[in-house]
Structures are given as C-alpha cells and as structure tokens.
Amino acid sequence: MRFAILALAACAILTGCGDSTATSTADEKPPAVGACRVLTPKDVAEPDNDTKAVECSEEHTAETYAVGDLPDEYEDADYDDEGLGAWAYRTCSKGFQEFLGADDSLVMRTVVSWAWFRPSEDAWDAGARWYRCDVVGGGEQSKDYVELPTSAKGLLLGRPKDTWMVCADGATVAGSVKVPCTEPHDWRAVTTISLGGAKDEYPGDRLAEVTTRDFCSKSVGAWLSYPIDYDFGYTWFHEAEWDAGNRRSVCWAKTAE
Incomplete structure (x- = not known):
C-alpha cells in the first residue's frame, strides 16, 4: 500500500517534442504537501500516481502530508527495491501519527491509513528520487474510501469520532x-x-x-x-x-x- 506520484505530460516524455525548453522527467517537481486528491483503492495499489489535485474544500479521499527526497543510498536502487518499502513504512508511519495526533495503538484502530508514492518508472530511470505520503480514507480491505475533512491534520486528537x-x-x-x-x-x-x-x-x-x-x-x-x-x-x-x-x-x- 505504499506508492508515488509524478504528473508527466506526453510532451515531456518525448525528447524535445518540438520545444527546446521541454523539462526532462528527472527535473519534474515532486507534489506539494497539503495537496488533496480523489483516490481509490485501485490508485493506492500502484507504485506511482498522477491523479490531479483538487481543492481541499471539495470532496476528496486523500491528502498529502509529507514530501521529500529519498536517501542517497537509493540513488542507484532498482525501482522495486525491497528496502524502499521498509524505509517508507518507517518514514510515512511516523509522519502519519504526528499528522493525525495519534499514538501507535490508535493508528492501528482507525479507518484511515496512509499510502506512499514514488516517481513514475520513466522518471525514476531518468534520476528522480522523491517520495510522497498520503493519508487516505480507508485501509487495505476497504472497498471504497470515505471522504476526508478539509484537512485531516489533528484528526485523531482527543477522543476521535466513530467516523474515523x-x-x-x-x-x-x-x-x-x-x-x-x-x-x-x-x-x-x-x-x-x-x-x-x-x-x-x-x-x-x-x-x-x-x-x-x-x-x-x-x-x-x-x-x-x-x-x-x-x-x-x-x-x-x-x-x-x-x-x-x-x-x-x-x-x-x-x-x-
């Protein structure tokens, strides 16, 4: 359940594409913290994701709470390197707790979970090395995701509602x-x-x-x-x-x- 996003225009994938200023896949910028999206369990099952961001005041099922560069040790790693999953678990799960305001026990008992995304495989081959952690309104066995509030920050502080x-x-x-x-x-x-x-x-x-x-x-x-x-x-x-x-x-x- 851990993956990544990079929006790649078709023109950017082709060399030049009629524009000498076209950006290479390695130069594509990672997504921003706080971006919201309408993700589904099918989206979260993939290692990368290019779903367009929506206004967080609109209906959405995912919110990005962490973005950054992968450690230098993964500079020459394969796209499906097993170590990436363990690294992402430690990084995204810690950030997930802090973002929601929960402890180890509470995050295991909430209907929301997290997913991580890496660059597309083409961007990875071109040298892109970043990650994105999203809170999503469901877990691995969810058929559908629930709608999240405008921001999920502090969602589990105090005594959480049964909704979560x-x-x-x-x-x-x-x-x-x-x-x-x-x-x-x-x-x-x-x-x-x-x-x-x-x-x-x-x-x-x-x-x-x-x-x-x-x-x-x-x-x-x-x-x-x-x-x-x-x-x-x-x-x-x-x-x-x-x-x-x-x-x-x-x-x-x-x-x-």
Whole structure:
C-alpha cells in the first residue's frame, strides 16, 4: 500500500517534442504537501500516481502530508527495491501519527491509513528520487474510501469520532469488510498489543499468534467490563510486516451494534 506520484505530460516524455525548453522527467517537481486528491483503492495499489489535485474544500479521499527526497543510498536502487518499502513504512508511519495526533495503538484502530508514492518508472530511470505520503480514507480491505475533512491534520486528537474508528462487518474478523464504526458492524477494534521492540527479531508465527490471542482474550474482557460470556477476535501480522516495521497486533470485541 505504499506508492508515488509524478504528473508527466506526453510532451515531456518525448525528447524535445518540438520545444527546446521541454523539462526532462528527472527535473519534474515532486507534489506539494497539503495537496488533496480523489483516490481509490485501485490508485493506492500502484507504485506511482498522477491523479490531479483538487481543492481541499471539495470532496476528496486523500491528502498529502509529507514530501521529500529519498536517501542517497537509493540513488542507484532498482525501482522495486525491497528496502524502499521498509524505509517508507518507517518514514510515512511516523509522519502519519504526528499528522493525525495519534499514538501507535490508535493508528492501528482507525479507518484511515496512509499510502506512499514514488516517481513514475520513466522518471525514476531518468534520476528522480522523491517520495510522497498520503493519508487516505480507508485501509487495505476497504472497498471504497470515505471522504476526508478539509484537512485531516489533528484528526485523531482527543477522543476521535466513530467516523474515523475502524469496525468490521462479517461473521469473523478475518476477511471481513472494514468499515467506519458509524456503519453497521459486528466487531470493533478496541486495543492493541506490542509484540516487541524496534530491534527485536520476529518471534515466529506461532508465538506471535498465541501471545496476541491470550492478550486479546483478557484485554477485550476488561474493555467489556468482564461479562460472563463474550466473543473476541484478533489480527496479527507475519514476518514481512515485522520486517517492514510493524510490531503490533489488534484486538477486536464482538458488539451488539
């Protein structure tokens, strides 16, 4: 879910194109912080994006909160270098928390997420090396994105509205559609658990799942004020997500809503 944008006019791609002042793809300017766009899950599945910016007072589903140059170590990197994803995770996730006003746990339980974009492949081959981080109104399992406010800055400060918190609509948490908690749902993400520190090695699938399950059983019971009977679910991640920087699992409570 991490990608990049560079608007390339057809004329700019062709050498000269009848204009001796045509800008090369390497000289194209990166997008600006604060730009808003109408992005879809299909757009976010791509590594680059040239969707035209719209006024943030108009309907939009994405807002750019960080733009910059990639580190020098990626100057000679391939377009699909695996290290880029891990670098983008650390950079965009940190900026995402600061932009929304949330901590590690809260950003795991919100319906909004982030995506990153790099230059187009042609621009990359020509030497462009920049990144763009966008907050988007949905996650990986969202069918559609929700509309964002004029600016999402500080969106999760204080006690966030249910509009921005994530719930799940389905018989089980796994594979269910994730929706804002203002929509009909069966599950609500209520707590998270950290499975290790930044420098810790991945504990393995079995230990990660068992630790998550045991914690969520107790944590959800406490969140529900210790009822006699209750259902809970949990979302845990694998080594690929761990290597990218994620250290948390999510606990879900079965709700009557």
